[in-house]
Amino acid sequence: xxxxxxxxxxxxxxxxxxxxxxxxxxxxxxxxxxxxxxxxxxxxxxxxxxxxxxxxxxxxxxxxxxxxxxxxxxxxxxxxxxxxxxxxxxxxxxxxxxxxxxxxxxxxxxxxxxxxxxxxxxxxxxxxxxxxxxxxxxxxxxxxxxxxxxxxxxxxxxxxxxxxxxxxxxxxxxxxxxxxxxxxxxxxxxxxxxxxxxxx
Numbered sequence: 001x002x003x004x005x006x007x008x009x010x011x012x013x014x015x016x017x018x019x020x021x022x023x024x025x026x027x028x029x030x031x032x033x034x035x036x037x038x039x040x041x042x043x044x045x046x047x048x049x050x051x052x053x054x055x056x057x058x059x060x061x062x063x064x065x066x067x068x069x070x071x072x073x074x075x076x077x078x079x080x081x082x083x084x085x086x087x088x089x090x091x092x093x094x095x096x097x098x099x100x101x102x103x104x105x106x107x108x109x110x111x112x113x114x115x116x117x118x119x120x121x122x123x124x125x126x127x128x129x130x131x132x133x134x135x136x137x138x139x140x141x142x143x144x145x146x147x148x149x150x151x152x153x154x155x156x157x158x159x160x161x162x163x164x165x166x167x168x169x170x171x172x173x174x175x176x177x178x179x180x181x182x183x184x185x186x187x188x189x190x191x192x193x194x195x196x197x198x199x200x
Contacts, residue, residue, distance in 0.1 A: 009065050010058070010065055010066065010067050010089045010091065011064040011065050011066065011091075011095065011186075012061070012064055012065075012066040012067070012091070012095050012096075012097060012186055013066065013067045013069060013082070013085050013086060013089065013091055013095065013096045013097070014061070014066050014067070014068050014069065014097045014098075014099065014182060015032075015054075015069045015071065015078065015081070015082055015096060015097070015098045015099065015127070016032040016033055016035055016036035016047075016068070016069065016070050016099045016100075017029075017032035017033075017071065017075060017078055017098060017099065017100040017101070017123040017124075018030035018031070018032045018033030018034075018070065018071075018075070019074050019075050019160070020070075020072045020074070024160060026162050026168070027159065027160050027161060027162050028101055028103070028143035028144070028158065028159045028160070028161065028162075028163055028171070029075060029101055029143075029159040029160055030101070031099075031100065031101035031141040031143055031171055031174075031175055032070075032098075032099045032100045032101065032123075032141070033070055034171070034172065034175040035099050035139075035141065035175040035176075035178040035179060035182075036068065036070055036099070037175070038175055038176045038178075038179045039059075039061075039068065039179045039182075040057075042179060043059050043061075045057050045059050045068075047068050047069075047070050050072070051085075052069065052081050052082075052084040052085040052088070053071060053072060053073050053080050053081040053084065054069040054070055054071045054072055054073075054081040054085070055069070055070040055072060056068060056069050056070075056085075061182060061183050061186050062182070062183040062184065062185070062186030062187030062188075063186070063187050064186050064187075066186070067085060067089065069081060069082070069085060075122050075123045075126075076122045076123070076125075076126055077126055078123040078124075078126045078127050079126035079127045079128075079129055079130025079131070080126070080130065082096060082127050082130055082131065083130040083131065086131065093131045093133050093135055093136040094115075094135060094136055094137070095136075096127075096131070096136045096137075097136070097137050097138065097139065097182065097185060097186070098123075098124065098127060098136065098137070098138040098139070099138070099139045099141070099178055099182065100121060100123055100124065100138065100139075100140060100141070101121075101140070101141050101142075101143045101159065102119065102121070102140035102141060102142055102143065103143055103144065103145045103146065103155070103158070103159060104119065104142075104145065105140060105141070105142025105143070105144075105199070106142050106144055106199075107142055107143055107144040107163065107166075107167040107170040107171050107174075108142055108167075108170030108171060108173055108174045108199075109141075109142030109174065109199035110139070110140070110141060110142065110174050110177055110178060110181060110197050110198065110199050111139070111140040111142070111198050111199065112137070112138075112139050112140075112181055112185060112190060112193045112194045112197055112198055113137065113138050113139075113140065113190075113194075114137050114190035114191075114194075115134055115135040115136060115137065116134060116138070117134055118134075124138065137185060137190055139178050139181050139182060139185070139193075139197075141171065141174045141175055141178055142170075142171070142174060142199070143159070143163065143167075143171055144163070144167055145158075146158035177197060180197070181193050181196070181197040184196060184197065
């Protein structure tokens with residue numbers, strides 16, 4: 001599926017996870033989209049061309065040409081955006097970097113991983129199912145956990161709600177650092193990005 005001549009010289013696909021539309025803007029689950037906003041400002045680009053069921057842009061990150069994606073499929077179907085892009089550009093899963101929220105991390109924490117399970121994140125679950133592997137890097141942005149003892153519905157309500165001002169500022173700071181971690185990951189690899197950016 002990922003073999004043959006690679007078109008357009010794209011070396012990486014970067015997938016920023018979130019839910020489209022004003023209802024979900026600035027919610028915890030949209031930390032990936034918020035990280036994309038910082039990349040747009042830093043690189044003076046707009047992630048706005050609709051391709052592969054996503055808003056996209058092409059820019060250089062860490063010395064490599066990357067396709068940036070904000071899937072418009074809603075979180076649970078993110079793989080429906082990622083797989084067509086991987087197939088078109090003939091990139092292996094290890095060249096797909098996912099930027100997403102993580103409720104197991106405190107607000108403002110950052111964690112780079114070279115691969116791993118979904119950790120219960122539905123966007124990651126969808127991408128893992130679409131690619132048929134967990135072996136792709138991801139940058140996780142801490143958004144805090146809901147009150148203990150909650151069921152699945154309460155977790156959904158938590159991630160689709162907007163954080164208070166303190167947590168929002170912490171999350172936004174992590175979203176900005178996620179862009180720096182992304183460039184380090186591409187240019188120098190996961191071990192260095194993990195050493196520099198993983199919260200302790």
